[in-house]
Amino acid sequence: MIPAISTTALSRRYRDQAALDDVSLVVEPGTVTGLLGRNGAGKTTLMRIVTGQEFPTSGAIRVFGQAPAENDAVLRRMVFVREEQAYPDFRVGHAIRVASWFYPNWDQELARRLLADFDLPPGRRIKKLSRGMRSAVGITIGLAARAELTLFDEPYAGLDPVARQLFYDRLLADFAEHPRTVVLSTHLIDEAADLLEHVVMLDRGRVVLDAPAGDVRGTAMTVSGPATAVEEFAAGRAVWHRQRLGSRAAVTVAGPLDLAAHARARALHLSLEPLSLQQLLVHASGISADEKVSA
Amino acid sequence: MTTLVNIARYHLVDRLTYLALPWGIMAFSFLVNLAIAAVVPSPQGNYTAGLVTIYVFLFVCGALSMTRSLPFGLMLGVSRRSYYLGTALLIVVLGAVYGWG
Numbered sequence: 001m002i003p004a005i006s007t008t009a010l011s012r013r014y015r016d017q018a019a020l021d022d023v024s025l026v027v028e029p030g031t032v033t034g035l036l037g038r039n040g041a042g043k044t045t046l047m048r049i050v051t052g053q054e055f056p057t058s059g060a061i062r063v064f065g066q067a068p069a070e071n072d073a074v075l076r077r078m079v080f081v082r083e084e085q086a087y088p089d090f091r092v093g094h095a096i097r098v099a100s101w102f103y104p105n106w107d108q109e110l111a112r113r114l115l116a117d118f119d120l121p122p123g124r125r126i127k128k129l130s131r132g133m134r135s136a137v138g139i140t141i142g143l144a145a146r147a148e149l150t151l152f153d154e155p156y157a158g159l160d161p162v163a164r165q166l167f168y169d170r171l172l173a174d175f176a177e178h179p180r181t182v183v184l185s186t187h188l189i190d191e192a193a194d195l196l197e198h199v200v201m202l203d204r205g206r207v208v209l210d211a212p213a214g215d216v217r218g219t220a221m222t223v224s225g226p227a228t229a230v231e232e233f234a235a236g237r238a239v240w241h242r243q244r245l246g247s248r249a250a251v252t253v254a255g256p257l258d259l260a261a262h263a264r265a266r267a268l269h270l271s272l273e274p275l276s277l278q279q280l281l282v283h284a285s286g287i288s289a290d291e292k293v294s295a
Numbered sequence: 296m297t298t299l300v301n302i303a304r305y306h307l308v309d310r311l312t313y314l315a316l317p318w319g320i321m322a323f324s325f326l327v328n329l330a331i332a333a334v335v336p337s338p339q340g341n342y343t344a345g346l347v348t349i350y351v352f353l354f355v356c357g358a359l360s361m362t363r364s365l366p367f368g369l370m371l372g373v374s375r376r377s378y379y380l381g382t383a384l385l386i387v388v389l390g391a392v393y394g395w396g
Contacts, residue, residue, distance in 0.1 A: 087366075097308065102301060
């Protein structure tokens, strides 16, 4: 099967700064991939290269097997919803109408329903909307377009939690009925974690993690309990983080832990807790300088 | 070709910019010139540069098209080449229609 996106040794430099450094990854069609990383990690640069808006300094990029730059055949199969998207001096309804012309699978009914859910008045000028409402316009277009490759780059600036949950629910529901490839970059990792099937983590332009979300969840465990027992358990394991409070301690060890380790923890009366995706990102960006997190 | 036509249509969604304002501005400029000509008598007739207004206006339209319309087009998977060609198509058609009338 042709991958939706594949890059080989992709690099993008701005003068002496590397926005992307030797990025090689594959996004399988029909999956939801989370693109995670801190500000300036290169997420937007990568998405701009995927959509042909920017050009790599070196390396290759293929979208549906072809180079995307100025390639209408590939570009028209994508929609790219950005944070703080600029719109012409349009009313909400205008933007929706224009977007519908460019996508053969456009679902007007879905667009209408999303506008109602987000309380977006079609007659309102986009520049008069609040930040969150403007984000909702982008989300509505991104979902209703039903584009084969849907890219969301931090699409929910200023959106309230209720509206964000609405976005996740609608994305999941529509994705189930009309499978497509979705790439979502986000800072709100734990919120989006349930959506993601695959995670790619960037740090300073490099890929530090590229794995199925299910595998990632067991990558590290936090062990807590009496300090002596914790130290005994952690001996000989790769320790990412140590915390001590009086006679108790909590240690984050690299996993996955086998059954014997689980039994041992139980015998020592230690509690084991898998690290959430978000905590994992925090650790990964702390230690990522040259070592990779193996998942 | 459909894409180019769609881009041309995209510019016309907001009717004011390309359909109403050029004529409105020309009419206004003409009236101002007419008023001045009525006040200032000149036996050889009047020559004014009133037409310059339309060039200035269209220059501003072009600038706005780059900063406002192009980014939304890119979001919708339009290549920059198609955007340029679609916009050029619109300008040529409008020029032909307005020139005829």
